[in-house]
Amino acid sequence: NAGVTQTPKFRVLKTGQSMTLLCAQDMNHEYMYWYRQDPGMGLRLIHYSVGEGTTAKGEVPDGYNVSRLKKQNFLLGLESAAPSQTSVYFCASSPYGQPTDTQYFGPGTRLTVL
Amino acid sequence: GQNIDQPTEMTATEGAIVQINCTYQTSGFNGLFWYQQHAGEAPTFLSYNVLDGLEEKGRFSSFLSRSKGYSYLLLKELQMKDSASYLCAAMDSNYQLIWGAGTKLIIKP
Numbered sequence: 001n002a003g004v005t006q007t008p009k010f011r012v013l014k015t016g017q018s019m020t021l022l023c024a025q026d027m028n029h030e031y032m033y034w035y036r037q038d039p040g041m042g043l044r045l046i047h048y049s050v051g052e053g054t055t056a057k058g059e060v061p062d063g064y065n066v067s068r069l070k071k072q073n074f075l076l077g078l079e080s081a082a083p084s085q086t087s088v089y090f091c092a093s094s095p096y097g098q099p100t101d102t103q104y105f106g107p108g109t110r111l112t113v114l
Numbered sequence: 115g116q117n118i119d120q121p122t123e124m125t126a127t128e129g130a131i132v133q134i135n136c137t138y139q140t141s142g143f144n145g146l147f148w149y150q151q152h153a154g155e156a157p158t159f160l161s162y163n164v165l166d167g168l169e170e171k172g173r174f175s176s177f178l179s180r181s182k183g184y185s186y187l188l189l190k191e192l193q194m195k196d197s198a199s200y201l202c203a204a205m206d207s208n209y210q211l212i213w214g215a216g217t218k219l220i221i222k223p
Binding site for chain 2: 004040041042043044045048058059090097098099100102103104105106107108
């Protein structure tokens, strides 16, 4: 099992460009999450999904869109990148989002917006 | 508001014991998590507490006091590989994790 994978691992964008980050999990988990991690701050939830075809907003959703067309994939889109979106993005998954369910994280995507 | 506080950085000596504290304020409470994150890597799960008391797992133990909104992670017999950031997170009433900024633990020989 590969667990949770993310592509790409690194990306540099210019302001205004768009891109999509892909997260894939092979553990048949229902719940998937997108977080961003910035220096000196905790992980912040961007969007999450409780199952195929569903998405919901997290703490910092502005400027991002998501889609969960297949259970194993969760895509994060930036339509018009801004320097404030420079961050490390982590995808995570958990079986059913319950307190006793561990969240498993992908290796992260390091995004720089110039 | 919701808030997690933990020290920014701690230093300890190889073979010693270190305690990393965490205080939390959340809307509802469904448990306290500790994750380990090595530099440049993903967070990995260490422990989960929902009842008051101490949970021991090998060299690592985690304590929770719900009435005080307080938890600590205790690491014994420190090894160089324990150098990492330790993230405290509380699960709120919506089953979402509220994360602290992490405590960077530096282990010296």
